[in-house]
Amino acid sequence: MAKEIIQVKNLKVHYPIRSGFWNRVTDYVRAVDDVSITINEGETYGLIGESGSGKSTTGKAIVGVEPITSGQIIYQGVNITTAKNRRKLNYNKDVQMIFQDSMSSLNPRKRIEDIIAEPIRNFENLTTDQERERVQELLDIVGMPSDSLYKYPHEFSGGQRQRIGVARAVATNPRLIVADEPTSALDLSVQAQVLNFMKHIQQQYDIAYLFISHDLGVVKHMSENLAIMHRGRLVEIGSRDDIYNHPMHIYTKRLLSAIPLVDVEHREENKKHRQEVEQEFQNDQSKWYDDKGRVYPLQQVSGKHWVALPKDELKQEEIKEKGRD
Amino acid sequence: MSEKKENTSAKEAKKKKISSPTSSFKVVVREIVKDKVALTAFIVIVLVLLFTFGGSLFLNAEKVTETNIIDAYYGWGMNGHIFGTDDGGRDILNLLMMGGRNSILIGLGVTAVCEIVGLLVGLVSGYYGGNVDAVIMRIVDFIQVLPAMPIEIVLVSVIPNYNPLSLVGIISLFGWTGTSRYFRAFVLSQRGRDYVLASKTSGSSDFKIMFREVLPNITSMIIIDVVLQIASNIGIETTLSFIGYGLPSTVPSLGTLIGFANDPVNVVSRPWLWLPATVMLLAISLSVNYVGRAFQRAADARQREN
Numbered sequence: 001m002a003k004e005i006i007q008v009k010n011l012k013v014h015y016p017i018r019s020g021f022w023n024r025v026t027d028y029v030r031a032v033d034d035v036s037i038t039i040n041e042g043e044t045y046g047l048i049g050e051s052g053s054g055k056s057t058t059g060k061a062i063v064g065v066e067p068i069t070s071g072q073i074i075y076q077g078v079n080i081t082t083a084k085n086r087r088k089l090n091y092n093k094d095v096q097m098i099f100q101d102s103m104s105s106l107n108p109r110k111r112i113e114d115i116i117a118e119p120i121r122n123f124e125n126l127t128t129d130q131e132r133e134r135v136q137e138l139l140d141i142v143g144m145p146s147d148s149l150y151k152y153p154h155e156f157s158g159g160q161r162q163r164i165g166v167a168r169a170v171a172t173n174p175r176l177i178v179a180d181e182p183t184s185a186l187d188l189s190v191q192a193q194v195l196n197f198m199k200h201i202q203q204q205y206d207i208a209y210l211f212i213s214h215d216l217g218v219v220k221h222m223s224e225n226l227a228i229m230h231r232g233r234l235v236e237i238g239s240r241d242d243i244y245n246h247p248m249h250i251y252t253k254r255l256l257s258a259i260p261l262v263d264v265e266h267r268e269e270n271k272k273h274r275q276e277v278e279q280e281f282q283n284d285q286s287k288w289y290d291d292k293g294r295v296y297p298l299q300q301v302s303g304k305h306w307v308a309l310p311k312d313e314l315k316q317e318e319i320k321e322k323g324r325d
Numbered sequence: 326m327s328e329k330k331e332n333t334s335a336k337e338a339k340k341k342k343i344s345s346p347t348s349s350f351k352v353v354v355r356e357i358v359k360d361k362v363a364l365t366a367f368i369v370i371v372l373v374l375l376f377t378f379g380g381s382l383f384l385n386a387e388k389v390t391e392t393n394i395i396d397a398y399y400g401w402g403m404n405g406h407i408f409g410t411d412d413g414g415r416d417i418l419n420l421l422m423m424g425g426r427n428s429i430l431i432g433l434g435v436t437a438v439c440e441i442v443g444l445l446v447g448l449v450s451g452y453y454g455g456n457v458d459a460v461i462m463r464i465v466d467f468i469q470v471l472p473a474m475p476i477e478i479v480l481v482s483v484i485p486n487y488n489p490l491s492l493v494g495i496i497s498l499f500g501w502t503g504t505s506r507y508f509r510a511f512v513l514s515q516r517g518r519d520y521v522l523a524s525k526t527s528g529s530s531d532f533k534i535m536f537r538e539v540l541p542n543i544t545s546m547i548i549i550d551v552v553l554q555i556a557s558n559i560g561i562e563t564t565l566s567f568i569g570y571g572l573p574s575t576v577p578s579l580g581t582l583i584g585f586a587n588d589p590v591n592v593v594s595r596p597w598l599w600l601p602a603t604v605m606l607l608a609i610s611l612s613v614n615y616v617g618r619a620f621q622r623a624a625d626a627r628q629r630e631n
Binding site: 060063064065090092093095096097099100101104105106107108109110118119122123165168 | 518519520522523524525526527528529538541542
């Protein structure tokens with residue numbers, strides 16, 4: 001069993017809704033509500049959910065740029081939700097982020113050299129020559145020509161920019177990288193390119209990824225363990241096999257059935273399956289969600305497989321589970 | 326060894342071939358040259374600057390402001406005075422050169438102080454947001470509701486050792502608020518961008534992010550604001566001098582010259598006293614505004630390009 005690198009415990013990020021004459025807090029947007037995940041060293045942990053389900057917010061909270069409402073994020077035995085602890089640990093040297101929009105995540109007024117060197121300058125004491133060498137090396141790793149050093153971000157294509165983002169994230173040899181939909185703005189061939197670079201770097205430097213995505217195909221390619229989020233809460237967590245082959249929550253099933261399949265021979269069957277799932281969702285929605293539209297707390301089903309089941313549902317599912325084995 | 330040398334020389338060669346994101350200077354030049362009005366305005370500004378600053382080089386402030394009643398009220402071109410003389414026998418052309426220079430310098434000084442203070446306040450307020458922003462903006466609100474002109478007049482009359490520098494200070498006291506609001510808006514729109522977050526995760530301090538990351542991205546706004554502020558600040562100085570609370574009488578300025586128009590007799594029968602200064606003020610303000618607009622267009626075009 002691999003050693004865990006980071007533990008997120010009961011993370012909550014709530015935004016107040018202010019309204020009325022006195023502008024009082026009348027309610028909260030529960031962007032992230034009671035999320036607990038554990039990421040092991042060197043693994044890729046997938047975090048999946050639809051738009052607005054709070055997956056990016058979770059990622060930003062882990063990197064430390066999003067103030068959290070409550071909960072703990074434990075790294076090396078220290079709760080890093082306070083800025084003081086983060087500074088003490090040099091936390092961002094070890095935990096970095098790859099952003100979704102490569103254009104806006106690179107300062108348009110800075111040269112590539114300065115962009116990639118920024119974390120190096122902040123966390124490591126290198127001479128100018130050493131620093132340049134390191135930046136060159138990083139550009140080599142992500143397969144960029146060395147003359148990109150003195151160019152500006154707008155002179156590159158989307159895929160190249162995203163690789164620059166990857167180079168910046170790995171600049172300080174981090175142990176965990178939060179990749180916030182790193183490929184969703186890229187076309188398919190470039191997606192594969194960037195993903196392969198990320199995998200390559202992972203094997204070389206033993207980096208753990210928190211891979212945030214809404215693309216189930218990409219996540220299947222990348223990660224061993226994954227978590228499904230919906231409306232700020234975890235719906236189902238488990239290994240790749242648990243989620244893809246034995247989904248239990250209605251939302252996971254619905255998500256999986258939405259993956260387009262190029263399978264002409266079984267087209268009718270697939271369509272029927274999709275319609276069945278949709279029908280089940282329409283009929284049983286009230287059973288899987290509480291009266292506020294939120295899913296129930298997670299319950300353990302088997303080893304690593306946890307599902308947000310309604311309380312009385314567990315026993316039935318257990319019987320089914322046994323049948324499966 | 327030699328290989329290494331070659332390497333470094335190659336690197337240097339590459340470094341020289343620096344490309345910029347969009348060469349803003351070229352865009353501005355194109356924008357000014359393309360627009361006939363802006364081009365004329367630009368030439369007018371250059372001429373006015375040459376006239377006032379160049380002319381003042383050959384003048385002695387004491388001699389220019391020396392009173393000689395015998396020469397009083399010469400008309401256009403009389404006795405070698407192209408623009409005539411005023412009630413103290415002072416040559417209007419000389420006063421115009423020195424006065425124009427003083428007014429422009431004060432305008433520039435006030436602009437410099439206002440822009441620097443406004444930029445700092447705007448950066449801090451916009452970047453931190455929240456309570457810091459709320460407190461700073463309420464202070465700005467408070468200063469903005471104060472009647473600036475009467476307070477400036479009172480300060481001018483009570484301050485000991487009154488000189489052009491203190492006038493710059495007094496005008497700047499109220500001028501920075503608008504600028505800080507203006508910059509705050511741009512910083513607010515920048516601070517949510519991903520590159521600021523990326524800098525945070527790269528471990529840069531807030532101070533560094535403000536000045537090294539956000540500031541370069543709002544430079545075009547700064548240039549525009551500086552240009553437009555210069556015109557309006559020259560205007561404020563002239564207004565104060567016109568009503569007699571501007572520069573001390575030993576320092577000529579456009580305002581004091583225009584101030585001759587306070588007397589109905591001067592307005593009707595001695596136009597040489599106030600007309601040149603009025604025309605010059607008009608020319609400066611108009612030209613600066615037209616050039617400023619060309620700057621604004623240049624900045625807009627670049628935003629569209631991105």
